[in-house]
Amino acid sequence: MTRQTIIEHRFVDSAPDVLDDGVLYVSIRYATALHLCPCRCGSEVVTPISRKGWSLTFDGVSVTLHPSVGNWNYPCRSHYWIRLNRIEWAKDRSHDGPDRHQGSASAAGPTASGRQHQHLGSAVVNKVRRLAGTVRVWLRRHARR
Numbered sequence: 001m002t003r004q005t006i007i008e009h010r011f012v013d014s015a016p017d018v019l020d021d022g023v024l025y026v027s028i029r030y031a032t033a034l035h036l037c038p039c040r041c042g043s044e045v046v047t048p049i050s051r052k053g054w055s056l057t058f059d060g061v062s063v064t065l066h067p068s069v070g071n072w073n074y075p076c077r078s079h080y081w082i083r084l085n086r087i088e089w090a091k092d093r094s095h096d097g098p099d100r101h102q103g104s105a106s107a108a109g110p111t112a113s114g115r116q117h118q119h120l121g122s123a124v125v126n127k128v129r130r131l132a133g134t135v136r137v138w139l140r141r142h143a144r145r
C-alpha cells in the first residue's frame with residue numbers, strides 16, 4: 001500500500017454513496033469536506049468546514065484544508081496536511097497523536113533508559129563490592145603476616 005500524495009477536489013451537493021480514492025469531496029451546501037484516508041485504509045474522513053472545524057481555501061485551481069487532518073480514531077492514525085491538492089504527510093506518523101501523546105512517549109524514554117542505567121549501575125556496584133571484598137580479604141591476609 002502506497003500512501004497517496006495527490007488529492008483532487010470535487011465540489012458536490014451531497015456526499016456520494018461510494019467515495020473515490022484520492023478525491024476530496026467538498027459540499028458547500030453542507031459545509032463539509034469528505035475523503036477516503038489517503039493511506040488507503042478505506043476509512044472515510046469527514047472534515048466539517050466551520051470556524052471550529054476546518055477551513056477550506058480554493059484558489060481557483062486547487063484546495064487547501066486547514067489545519068492538518070489527524071485520523072487518531074482510525075487504526076492507521078494517519079496525519080497529513082492537504083495543501084494545494086497535495087497530501088503532505090506528517091513525519092511522526094508512528095506517534096499516537098498530538099502533543100499529548102508525544103509528550104508521554106518522550107516521558108517514557110528517560111524512564112526506560114533510567115531503569116536501564118540503574119540496572120547497569122547496580123551491576124557495577126556489585127562488581128565493585130566484590131572487588132572491595134577481595135581487597136579487604138587480601139589486606140587482612142597481608143596484615144596477619
Ligand SMILES: [Zn+2]
Nearest residue numbers: 037039041076
Ligand atoms: Zn488510513
